[in-house]
Amino acid sequence: MRAWKALALLGFGLTSIGFANTGLELATQRETDLKFDDLFPRRSHFGSSARLLGWSHDDRYLAYTWNPFGVIGSDLYLYDSRSGKSVQVTTPDTFKPFDGDITDALKQHEESQKRLDEWEKLGDKEYRETREKFEEEQRKNTTPRKSYGGPSEVSWANGKHEFLMTYRGDIYRWKVGEKAPVRLTDTSDTESSVEYLPDDKGFVFRRGSAVYKMVFDSPLTIQLSPSLEGGVNFGGFSLSPDGNRMLVFGNKSGPPARQVDYIVYRGRFAEARKTSRSVADDDFTGESYVYLYDIRQETIADKSKKNEPFEIWKWKGGEEWEEIAVSSEPWSKDGNRFVFGSWARDKNELKIHQANIVDRKVDVLYQGTSNGEHGTPGMANPFYTADDQSVVVLLDKSDWRHVHLLDGKGGERQITSGAFEVYPLQMSADGKSVLVTSSKENLARRDIYRVSLTNGAMQKLSTEPGSRTTPVFAHKSDKYGLTFSSWSQLRELYIHNGKGEEKITDSHRSDRFWSTVKVKPELFTYENRHGDTIHGYQMIPKDMKPGEKRPLFIYVYGGPLGEGNSVQDGTWNSTSVMFAQYLTHVLGYVTVTIDPRGQSGYSAKFGRANWENVGVAQTEDLVDLIKHYEAKGMIDRNRVGLNGWSFGGFQTQHTMYTQPGWVTLGIAGAGPTEWQNYNTWYSGGVIANSPKGKPEEIDKFSLTHVAKNLTHPLMLLHGVEDTNVLYQDTVNVYRKLLQAGKGPLVELSIDPTGGHGMGGDMNNRDRHAIYLAFILKYWEAPYQNRSALP
Numbered sequence: 001m002r003a004w005k006a007l008a009l010l011g012f013g014l015t016s017i018g019f020a021n022t023g024l025e026l027a028t029q030r031e032t033d034l035k036f037d038d039l040f041p042r043r044s045h046f047g048s049s050a051r052l053l054g055w056s057h058d059d060r061y062l063a064y065t066w067n068p069f070g071v072i073g074s075d076l077y078l079y080d081s082r083s084g085k086s087v088q089v090t091t092p093d094t095f096k097p098f099d100g101d102i103t104d105a106l107k108q109h110e111e112s113q114k115r116l117d118e119w120e121k122l123g124d125k126e127y128r129e130t131r132e133k134f135e136e137e138q139r140k141n142t143t144p145r146k147s148y149g150g151p152s153e154v155s156w157a158n159g160k161h162e163f164l165m166t167y168r169g170d171i172y173r174w175k176v177g178e179k180a181p182v183r184l185t186d187t188s189d190t191e192s193s194v195e196y197l198p199d200d201k202g203f204v205f206r207r208g209s210a211v212y213k214m215v216f217d218s219p220l221t222i223q224l225s226p227s228l229e230g231g232v233n234f235g236g237f238s239l240s241p242d243g244n245r246m247l248v249f250g251n252k253s254g255p256p257a258r259q260v261d262y263i264v265y266r267g268r269f270a271e272a273r274k275t276s277r278s279v280a281d282d283d284f285t286g287e288s289y290v291y292l293y294d295i296r297q298e299t300i301a302d303k304s305k306k307n308e309p310f311e312i313w314k315w316k317g318g319e320e321w322e323e324i325a326v327s328s329e330p331w332s333k334d335g336n337r338f339v340f341g342s343w344a345r346d347k348n349e350l351k352i353h354q355a356n357i358v359d360r361k362v363d364v365l366y367q368g369t370s371n372g373e374h375g376t377p378g379m380a381n382p383f384y385t386a387d388d389q390s391v392v393v394l395l396d397k398s399d400w401r402h403v404h405l406l407d408g409k410g411g412e413r414q415i416t417s418g419a420f421e422v423y424p425l426q427m428s429a430d431g432k433s434v435l436v437t438s439s440k441e442n443l444a445r446r447d448i449y450r451v452s453l454t455n456g457a458m459q460k461l462s463t464e465p466g467s468r469t470t471p472v473f474a475h476k477s478d479k480y481g482l483t484f485s486s487w488s489q490l491r492e493l494y495i496h497n498g499k500g501e502e503k504i505t506d507s508h509r510s511d512r513f514w515s516t517v518k519v520k521p522e523l524f525t526y527e528n529r530h531g532d533t534i535h536g537y538q539m540i541p542k543d544m545k546p547g548e549k550r551p552l553f554i555y556v557y558g559g560p561l562g563e564g565n566s567v568q569d570g571t572w573n574s575t576s577v578m579f580a581q582y583l584t585h586v587l588g589y590v591t592v593t594i595d596p597r598g599q600s601g602y603s604a605k606f607g608r609a610n611w612e613n614v615g616v617a618q619t620e621d622l623v624d625l626i627k628h629y630e631a632k633g634m635i636d637r638n639r640v641g642l643n644g645w646s647f648g649g650f651q652t653q654h655t656m657y658t659q660p661g662w663v664t665l666g667i668a669g670a671g672p673t674e675w676q677n678y679n680t681w682y683s684g685g686v687i688a689n690s691p692k693g694k695p696e697e698i699d700k701f702s703l704t705h706v707a708k709n710l711t712h713p714l715m716l717l718h719g720v721e722d723t724n725v726l727y728q729d730t731v732n733v734y735r736k737l738l739q740a741g742k743g744p745l746v747e748l749s750i751d752p753t754g755g756h757g758m759g760g761d762m763n764n765r766d767r768h769a770i771y772l773a774f775i776l777k778y779w780e781a782p783y784q785n786r787s788a789l790p
Contacts, residue, residue, distance in 0.1 A: 372604025
């Protein structure tokens with residue numbers, strides 16, 4: 001007997017047993033080789049990903065920090081491209097002479113690992129009691145726990161096999177082959193952003209709100225950054241390749257942001273706390289500045305003259321949002337020119353500027369618009385070609401994010417084109433190509449390409465299908481390191497050695513994880529009513545036969561995610577993949593995740609879909625998805641579920657309120673239901689303009705006006721201590737539902753101590769158990785059609 005039919009029959013005999021028995025127990029009776037608790041282990045099977053820190057000057061070594069599963073800290077490793085092997089450089093013992101807390105940190109970590117191992121062996125009741133007792137002891141213990149994190153930064157010398165690194169805010173120097181590092185600073189201040197001088201005779205670093213230079217074998221410390229005036233605070237810096245110029249980011253605080261209350265239930269009585277929150281109709285109160293400074297030795301040494309800043313950009317806050325885009329390599333080789341982008345959002349004005357510190361001029365190399373997602377202008381990140389005559393920049397002028405070339409004389413030429421995205425990273429060593437990541441072969445994946453600046457030809461460098469992030473290229477561009485993942489490979493460090501990609505790390509409890517994967521997502525597409533191709537992944541029960549109609553459960557986000565999206569090869573989201581495969585494998589449901597219009601990665605058209613129409617395009621695409629499966633004769637139209645979190649929580653509700661009947665069960669987590677109360681940057685960039693003091697201009701898009709249309713069961717979840725999307729958003733839409741007489745259709749599930757992603761009293765396992773009980777209560781107990789289908 002098929003699982004989903006058996007469940008429906010079993011429900012007739014369980015209606016009087018209680019909510020839990022029509023949920024979890026009803027499902028667990030059908031479990032065979034996959035248990036619900038297998039999906040949510042008390043100790044995650046996932047370990048830490050490696051963090052790439054750069055190649056040595058001759059590309060022999062790649063530095064990265066990493067720790068195997070269960071090992072304390074994230075220590076430094078060097079990959080040797082000659083041998084193809086990695087060597088661990090630091091351990092806790094490396095820093096014991098400098099850090100008296102390490103011995104206690106190691107002991108506490110060992111105790112923690114032992115405790116986690118023991119907890120995995122306990123039954124549910126004993127585990128909960130034991131963990132609560134431990135956490136109560138921790139709350140009473142005011143002594144801070146000791147920790148060991150390993151090195152934070154690594155900066156290679158320009159011509160030697162040595163590097164500088166930071167550990168707990170101090171700087172160390174290590175020559176490859178030596179047994180131990182040499183400590184260079186020992187202060188209570190935090191030193192960071194360390195890098196060698198061009199001649200390797202010293203280094204620069206940040207300490208507090210200033211940048212300093214030190215020369216090896218010299219006691220002198222020289223401040224390079226001038227003191228900022230007029231209440232402007234130091235925010236960061238960038239050095240020119242020759243070390244003679246400095247970019248300084250400055251910021252100035254404005255009036256305090258609006259303060260709003262939220263309630264905390266952790267003591268004997270409820271406590272009102274405040275959090276800063278600039279909402280949709282508030283002004284931006286801060287100010288931002290960018291300066292260029294001449295930091296040549298002769299300039300700094302001459303104290304008789306003031307080193308005047310060259311201000312190249314400023315934003316005074318107010319009602320309109322402005323920002324800049326600066327790449328990791330924004331300088332010309334001689335350090336005289338600096339290229340950056342600026343974006344005035346309300347004017348829809350994107351500019352690419354070139355600042356010349358010698359002439360003290362700022363020229364506009366390009367001026368245009370950006371009509372897609374609000375985050376795209378911030379990705380422009382221009383940088384010079386090898387000859388410093390042209391500028392590479394990302395634009396969405398063609399509707400997709402692509403590589404463009406500015407000739408410095410007002411000319412602009414699109415280099416790549418097509419219905420996919422291309423993100424420029426840096427120039428190749430020979431200066432003829434630009435290295436990029438792209439979704440050219442599949443919008444759910446990311447590959448590495450070399451793109452010809454002459455004709456735009458794209459040469460693929462990566463091999464296996466999957467998703468790649470954080471690529472770090474060797475100086476000769478013939479090797480790179482990155483993190484790679486797919487639905488066949490957990491996220492690991494891979495290195496491309498010129499021939500192919502090789503896995504370097506082993507970070508997870510892989511065998512235990514893969515034993516819980518019974519169904520893998522399959523990519524698919526369908527066409528919406530407007531002819532747009534919508535991408536998704538689906539999981540179909542293995543025993544499903546043609547003509548069978550199964551329940552359909554959909555996961556959606558629907559909002560912008562920058563360079564990311566939900567439909568990505570290699571994602572193992574606990575809801576959209578792991579919980580969904582349980583529904584598919586154990587209960588026999590069709591489960592689906594889609595990226596509707598409104599999400600990132602699918603053109604400017606998709607990116608701007610929310611503007612003054614939030615949720616409408618996504619709802620259309622979701623309804624068209626249901627029609628897509630209905631046309632295939634695959635789904636039971638009486639059992640169509642929708643689930644989402646954050647923007648997805650909004651989208652789940654929007655679909656059920658504005659197109660009632662298409663979705664017959666919804667689970668909506670932490671959704672922003674009142675856009676006038678969400679933060680001003682997001683609301684004004686994604687939803688609509690909201691003039692100062694006129695919240696009604698954006699409130700018209702809020703869900704409180706349409707909640708009365710609900711016709712089918714809906715669960716609302718929220719963390720009470722959420723300061724991102726305030727808990728009041730869920731309370732206020734719940735009030736509207738009650739006022740409209742929809743109370744019997746709605747269940748409210750809260751985490752009293754949870755934040756935006758929850759994580760308080762309700763853990764991830766229990767949240768999904770609540771989902772499961774809610775689904776089976778309506779879909780597997782005696783089912784009656786509660787309304788006419790559209």
